[in-house]
Amino acid sequence: MKKYLYFLGLLAVILTWSCQRDEFIIEPDQGSPVLKSIKIADGKYTGNYSGGEWVISLPDNWNDQSPRYLVLYAHGMVDPYPYEPIQLPHDSVNGKPVEQLLNEMGLGYAATSYTENGLVVLDAIENIKDLVDVVNWFFTTYPTYSPPDYLYLGGPSEGGLVTVLTIEKYPKLFDGAMSICGPIGNFYRQLQYNGDFHVLFNYFFGADLATLGKSVGNPADGVPVSVMEDWKIGDLQDVIKSILEANPSKVTQLLNCANVTADMNDPEAMNTVVLECLRFNVMLTNDVKNRLQGVPFNNKYRWYSGSDNDWKLNREVQRVCTKDYYTARKNVKKYETSGEIAIPLVTLHTTGDHIVPFWHQPAYRLKIFLNGNSLLYTGIPVINYGHCTIDESDLIAGLAILMIKSGAIDLFGLDPSLFPDEKSLENFKKIMGDNAVDFYVK
Numbered sequence: 001m002k003k004y005l006y007f008l009g010l011l012a013v014i015l016t017w018s019c020q021r022d023e024f025i026i027e028p029d030q031g032s033p034v035l036k037s038i039k040i041a042d043g044k045y046t047g048n049y050s051g052g053e054w055v056i057s058l059p060d061n062w063n064d065q066s067p068r069y070l071v072l073y074a075h076g077m078v079d080p081y082p083y084e085p086i087q088l089p090h091d092s093v094n095g096k097p098v099e100q101l102l103n104e105m106g107l108g109y110a111a112t113s114y115t116e117n118g119l120v121v122l123d124a125i126e127n128i129k130d131l132v133d134v135v136n137w138f139f140t141t142y143p144t145y146s147p148p149d150y151l152y153l154g155g156p157s158e159g160g161l162v163t164v165l166t167i168e169k170y171p172k173l174f175d176g177a178m179s180i181c182g183p184i185g186n187f188y189r190q191l192q193y194n195g196d197f198h199v200l201f202n203y204f205f206g207a208d209l210a211t212l213g214k215s216v217g218n219p220a221d222g223v224p225v226s227v228m229e230d231w232k233i234g235d236l237q238d239v240i241k242s243i244l245e246a247n248p249s250k251v252t253q254l255l256n257c258a259n260v261t262a263d264m265n266d267p268e269a270m271n272t273v274v275l276e277c278l279r280f281n282v283m284l285t286n287d288v289k290n291r292l293q294g295v296p297f298n299n300k301y302r303w304y305s306g307s308d309n310d311w312k313l314n315r316e317v318q319r320v321c322t323k324d325y326y327t328a329r330k331n332v333k334k335y336e337t338s339g340e341i342a343i344p345l346v347t348l349h350t351t352g353d354h355i356v357p358f359w360h361q362p363a364y365r366l367k368i369f370l371n372g373n374s375l376l377y378t379g380i381p382v383i384n385y386g387h388c389t390i391d392e393s394d395l396i397a398g399l400a401i402l403m404i405k406s407g408a409i410d411l412f413g414l415d416p417s418l419f420p421d422e423k424s425l426e427n428f429k430k431i432m433g434d435n436a437v438d439f440y441v442k
Contacts, residue, residue, distance in 0.1 A: 037138070037141075040055075042060065043057065043058035043059065043060065043062060043103075043145070044056070044057045044058070045138065045142075046088075047134070049130055049134060050115065050130060052086075052112050052113050052114065052115045052127050052130065053086075053087070053088050053112065053113040054088075054110070054111070054112045054113075054130075054131055054134050055088055055099070055109075055110070055111055055112075056108070056109070056110045056134070056135065056138055057099050057103055057108070057109045057110075058103070058108045058109075058145060059103040059104070059106050059107065059108070060103075061106055062106070062108060062145060062146070063145065063146045065106050065107075066149075067149035067150055068108065068146060068147075068148045068149045068150070069107050069108065069148060069149070069150050069152065070107075070108035070109075070110060070135065070148035070150070070151050070152070071107055071108065071109055071110070071152050071153075071154065072110045072111070072128065072131055072132070072135070072151065072152065072153045072154075072174075073089060073109065073110070073111040073154065073155060073159070074124065074128055074153060074154065074155030074159035074160075074162040074163050074166070075089035075091070075111070075114075075155060075156075075158075075159050076155065076156050076157035076158045076159045076160075077118070077119075077157055077158040077280075077284070078114075078117040078118070079117060079118070079232070079283045079284075080116075080117050080118040080283065080284070080286075080287045081116065081117050081118075083228060083229075083232050083283065084117055086113055086114070086115070086116065086117055087113050088111055088112070088113050089111055089113070099111075108148060110131060110134075110135055111131075112127050112128065112130070112131040112134075113127075114127050115127060118284060118287035118288075118291070119158075119284065119287050119288050119291050120158075121158060121161055121162055121165065121335055122334060122335070124158075124159075124162045125162060125165050125166045125169060125170075128153065128162065128166050129166070129170055129173065132151070132173050135148075135151070150175045150176070150406065151173070151174050151175055152174060152175060152176050152177065152178070152402070152406075153166060153167065153173075153174045153176075153177045153178075154177060154178040154179070154180070155179065155180070155182070156180040156181055156182070156388045157180075157181055157182060157183075157355070157356060157387065157388060158182070158183075159180075159182070160179035160180050160181055160182020160183070160184060160347070160356075161179070161182040161183050161184055161187070161335070161337070162182075163177050163178070163179045163182065164177070164179050164182060164184045164337050164341075164345070164347075164364075165335075165337060167341055167342075167343055167345065168337060168338055168339075168340055168341060171341065171342035171343060172342075174343055175343060175344075175406045175407075176343055176344040176345070176346075176402045176403070176405065176406035177343065177344070177345050177346075177402075178345070178346045178347070178348070178398060178399070178402055179345065179346075179347045179348075180347070180348045180349070180388055180390060181348065181349050181350060181353055181355075181356050181387055181388040181390075182347070182356065182360070183356045183360055184337050184347065184360050184361075184363075184364045185337075185359060185360030185361065185362070185363025185364045185367075186336070186360065186363050187332060187335040187336050187337075188296065188329070188332045188336070189359075189363075190356065190357075190360070191288070191296045191297060191332065192297060192298075192299070193258075193259070193357060194277075194280055194281060194297075195219045195296075195297030195299065195320065196257075196258050196259075196299060196302070196304075197254075197258045197260065197277050197278070197281065198216070198217075198218060198219050198278075198281040198285070198297075199218065199219060199299065199317055199318045199320065200254055200257050200258050200304065200317065201216065201254060201258075201274070201278060201281070202216065202218060202318060203313060203316065203317045203318070204247075204250045204253060204254045205240070205243055205244075205247070205250065205254075208243045208247070209239070209240070209243065212239055214227075214230070214236060214239055214240075215227060216236075216240075216278060216281060216282050217281070217282065217285060218318055218320075219281075219285060219295055219297045219318075219320050220295055220297075220318070220320045220322055222285055222286045222289060223281070223282055223283075223285050223286055227282060228282060228283060228286075231279070231282045231283065232283075236282075237275060240274075240275065240278070241271060241275065244271040244274055244275075245267075245271065248267055248270075249308075251267070251270050251271060251274060252264065252270070253306060253307045253308060254274065255270060255273065255274070256306030256307070257304045257305065257306040257307050257313065258277075259306075259357075260273060260277060260354050261351075261352045261353065261354050261357065261358070261385070262352070262354055262385065263352070263385050269385070273354045276354065276355060276387070277354060277355065280355070289328075291331075292327075292328040292331040292332060293324065293327050293328060293331055294322065294324030294325055294326075294327040294328030294329075294331070295320065295322040295324060295325055295328055296325070296328040296329060296331075296332050297320050297325075298320060298321045298325050298329075299317075299319060299320055299321075300319050300320070300321040304317060337364060337367060338367060338371070339364060339366075339367025339368045339369075339370060339371045339373065340371050340373065341368070341371075341373050341376055341377065342376070343376065343406065344376050344377075344378075344401075344402055344405035344406045345376060345377050345378070346377075346378045346379075346380065346398045346399075346401055346402045347361055347364065347377075347378070347379045347380065348380050348382055348390055348394055348395070348398050349361040349379070349380075349381060349382065350382045350383075350384045350385070350386060350387070350388065350389050350390065351381055351382065351383050351384065352383075352384055352385035352386060353386065353387050353388070354385075354386070354387060355387040356387065358381065361379045361381060362379075364379070365377065365379050376405065378398070378401050378402075378405070378435055380394060380397065380398055380431060380435075382394045391424065391427065393424040393425065393427040393428040393431070394427070394428075394431065396428055397428050397431035397432055397435075398431075400432065400437065401432075401435055401437055404437060
């Protein structure tokens with residue numbers, strides 16, 4: 001059982017994206033799943049389809065596993081092309097690729113690049129569906145490999161939203177899913193959160209940047225290409241960091257007014273939170289505007305509070321309500337989840353998430369409740385700061401619940417050596433108890 005316990009936890013890790021590229025061959029037959037692939041190593045094959053790349057990697061003892069699990073990975077947000085290439089995700093844990101870790105535990109791994117970067121949620125749903133077709137084709141084409149018994153989908157951040165929307169749209173493709181810190185509760189509200197941070201940052205620090213010949217654009221007019229390039233090479237980030245360090249009071253006011261959760265006793269962590277939130281404003285404002293055919297942000301009548309002078313703030317902060325707002329608002333609905341699921345779903349979300357706020361989890365839980373699907377859903381709050389900063393014990397608990405609810409195992413056998421310390425083990429026991437799941441200690 002130990003070899004199964006970590007695999008969805010690995011899906012939560014949001015680190016830097018990297019990719020290994022090989023030659024890919026595909027011979028589609030007018031949309032049919034007739035593909036050609038390149039063998040990279042025993043059990044590892046790669047190819048491409050409809051503009052996207054895929055990889056399937058199986059462990060040496062794949063056929064000996066019982067049951068066999070194949071994990072499909074939905075990756076998170078990548079900066080738009082050409083600032084980041086369209087590529088296969090290659091997340092790592094302590095320098096070791098997730099693919100390698102999964103294979104070492106006897107689990108299969110399958111992943112796809114999305115056909116585009118940025119706010120690619122709608123395309124990514126279809127890319128994941130295509131990946132399922134590739135998986136089915138693979139095990140038919142290579143009968144020496146036994147097919148998986150269970151197919152799971154999981155992903156962090158934007159990949160968490162892709163995961164939920166995929167199983168809502170295509171409920172028969174998977175046996176279970178895990179969404180980690182995804183904007184699944186209310187996507188429109190997420191866009192307002194991002195826009196509020198943008199205009200409030202400009203209010204507090206725009207003049208300081210302007211004196212240095214710098215800017216971060218704004219939600220209405222977008223972000224100049226030169227600013228995005230300056231951000232990617234790091235010069236703009238270095239300038240902003242210096243300004244933040246020189247104005248700690250303004251940093252506190254910004255986080256308060258924007259309702260951003262951060263460790264307010266740690267100035268360095270607060271500055272990091274500002275930069276990480278600002279990344280979405282700088283690198284994705286134009287992409288969001290283009291995909292939604294308008295500016296989805298509207299703060300015309302919003303009252304901000306938490307500054308040293310709220311009356312001054314609300315008089316001078318940029319107000320945004322563009323003519324194309326209603327078009328964008330309509331298009332946002334395509335990114336909203338419904339709460340209508342037919343397979344087990346586990347969500348993990350850090351309570352101190354500054355990128356995708358924790359309120360998404362209870363908001364989605366309400367949708368689940370209203371659709372009468374509470375028995376299929378488990379939402380696990382993780383008490384921690386940061387985006388997708390999930391503890392090992394939280395992930396193991398989420399995986400155990402998912403496996404039990406999907407029928408993969410009837411009783412969870414716990415190996416205490418899996419946990420680094422007694423505190424981690426006790427946290428696991430608490431989560432299991434809170435969700436009324438029986439388990440035994442080996």
